[in-house]
Amino acid sequence: MHHFTYKDNELYCEAVTVREIAAAVGTPFYLYSHATLERHFKAFDGAFEGIDRLICYSAKANASQAILRLLKNLGSGLDIVSGGELYRGLKAGIAPQKIVYSGVGKRVEEIDDALSAGILMFNVESLEELELINQRAGTLGKKAPIAIRVNPDVDPKTHPYISTGLKKNKFGIDTRAALEGYLAANQMAHVNIIGIDCHIGSQITQVQPFVDALESLKSLIGELKQKNIDIKFLDMGGGLGITYNDEAPPHPQEYARTLVQALKDMPVRLILEPGRVIVGNAGILVTRALYRKTGGAKNFMIVDAGMNDLLRPTLYGAFHAIWPVSKNKYETIKADVVGPICETGDFLAQDREVPGVSHGDLLAVMSAGAYGFMMASNYCSRPRLAEVMVKDDQFEVIRARQNYEDLMIGETVPSFIE
Numbered sequence: 001m002h003h004f005t006y007k008d009n010e011l012y013c014e015a016v017t018v019r020e021i022a023a024a025v026g027t028p029f030y031l032y033s034h035a036t037l038e039r040h041f042k043a044f045d046g047a048f049e050g051i052d053r054l055i056c057y058s059a060k061a062n063a064s065q066a067i068l069r070l071l072k073n074l075g076s077g078l079d080i081v082s083g084g085e086l087y088r089g090l091k092a093g094i095a096p097q098k099i100v101y102s103g104v105g106k107r108v109e110e111i112d113d114a115l116s117a118g119i120l121m122f123n124v125e126s127l128e129e130l131e132l133i134n135q136r137a138g139t140l141g142k143k144a145p146i147a148i149r150v151n152p153d154v155d156p157k158t159h160p161y162i163s164t165g166l167k168k169n170k171f172g173i174d175t176r177a178a179l180e181g182y183l184a185a186n187q188m189a190h191v192n193i194i195g196i197d198c199h200i201g202s203q204i205t206q207v208q209p210f211v212d213a214l215e216s217l218k219s220l221i222g223e224l225k226q227k228n229i230d231i232k233f234l235d236m237g238g239g240l241g242i243t244y245n246d247e248a249p250p251h252p253q254e255y256a257r258t259l260v261q262a263l264k265d266m267p268v269r270l271i272l273e274p275g276r277v278i279v280g281n282a283g284i285l286v287t288r289a290l291y292r293k294t295g296g297a298k299n300f301m302i303v304d305a306g307m308n309d310l311l312r313p314t315l316y317g318a319f320h321a322i323w324p325v326s327k328n329k330y331e332t333i334k335a336d337v338v339g340p341i342c343e344t345g346d347f348l349a350q351d352r353e354v355p356g357v358s359h360g361d362l363l364a365v366m367s368a369g370a371y372g373f374m375m376a377s378n379y380c381s382r383p384r385l386a387e388v389m390v391k392d393d394q395f396e397v398i399r400a401r402q403n404y405e406d407l408m409i410g411e412t413v414p415s416f417i418e
């Protein structure tokens with residue numbers, strides 16, 4: 001459920017027309033609904049009512065300061081995968097004691113920053129990383145709280161690029177080696193074992209893979225207990241899918257019920273790292289039609305947003321619904337909706353029945369709140385687009401559109417070039 005709806009054939013975000021915002025900020029831009037973000041967080045968190053839990057929103061889905069602050073105000077912690085995300089989270093006011101740190105390639109400086117900040121726990125993804133964390137904690141006179149990210153070899157039945165819990169994936173440590181890792185960690189002077197973690201993938205539309213992963217973690221917790229290693233935090237990662245087209249993912253209530261049932265009163269604090277399910281359908285990308293043309297085999301609708309603004313269709317063949325911002329009497333045409341980038345892979349939709357808008361008309365690319373702006377780049381020297389948030393009948397730019405000068409920040413011509 002989101003707050004992008006038509007009234008009198010005009011697309012509204014809450015109580016503001018998308019057209020009015022486009023006129024004020026130009027295109028393309030990302031547009032987020034405050035009410036939708038709030039609703040999604042509360043629906044997710046509320047589904048675990050009565051359970052000892054911490055929701056650590058996954059910054060990688062969308063780490064704009066406004067969104068982090070809003071979620072922090074609702075009680076969210078943060079799941080981070082880089083020093084940059086740690087910096088952003090702390091700037092947004094998220095308490096370090098609510099931050100968990102995953103990622104296979106944590107650098108020394110990033111580990112040091114997280115230790116100095118006093119985060120809740122490191123989700124350790126290799127034995128070498130474990131050794132380094134122990135060493136850095138010793139150097140800084142700290143004790144590093146850790147969980148091991150277990151790779152439970154569960155098929156999340158999602159796109160191969162976003163499945164992360166299979167043996168062949170680079171993430172986590174397989175269950176057997178994880179046990180060895182815990183035993184090694186238990187001997188280390190500067191780490192404190194507090195948790196266990198997994199994240200099996202993203203855009204998961206069934207509950208069974210989560211249950212399978214949880215079962216695997218539970219049996220490892222049992223083995224650890226026998227070795228007198230006590231697990232206080234069980235981090236199930238993120239991954240719950242959303243509806244982009246016709247997917248029917250489990251409602252957070254069903255997801256929560258299933259997890260809680262599988263936990264069967266285990267004395268652990270549950271951590272969840274939702275990203276997409278919170279922001280995905282709370283944001284759209286607004287773009288303007290530039291030209292139409294008919295190639296030998298296809299119709300093309302060329303718009304002013306490209307793969308540098310929204311990479312998901314190019315990267316994963318992802319589907320995003322495309323709606324007209326004003327529902328005029330457009331004939332429907334079958335076309336590829338493409339951007340201005342000089343790549344054949346630069347498309348937002350392919351072979352899609354879309355409203356046959358003409359030059360200057362606005363289109364909304366739906367469900368673009370997660371992994372949209374975060375993957376935007378300056379490819380083809382295109383300034384990064386603006387982000388706007390609506391609350392009721394107000395809107396504000398939450399990130400200014402870059403200008404051409406911004407494109408060259410940090411660049412210099414060396415003295416040996418005339």
Ligand SMILES: Cc1ncc(COP(=O)(O)O)c(C=O)c1O
Nearest residue numbers: 058102202238239273274275276
């Ligand atoms: C470690 C980790 N946690 C949580 C997430 C969030 O996943 P999602 O947006 O599918 O909820 C991701 C994203 O892939 C991740 O890598």
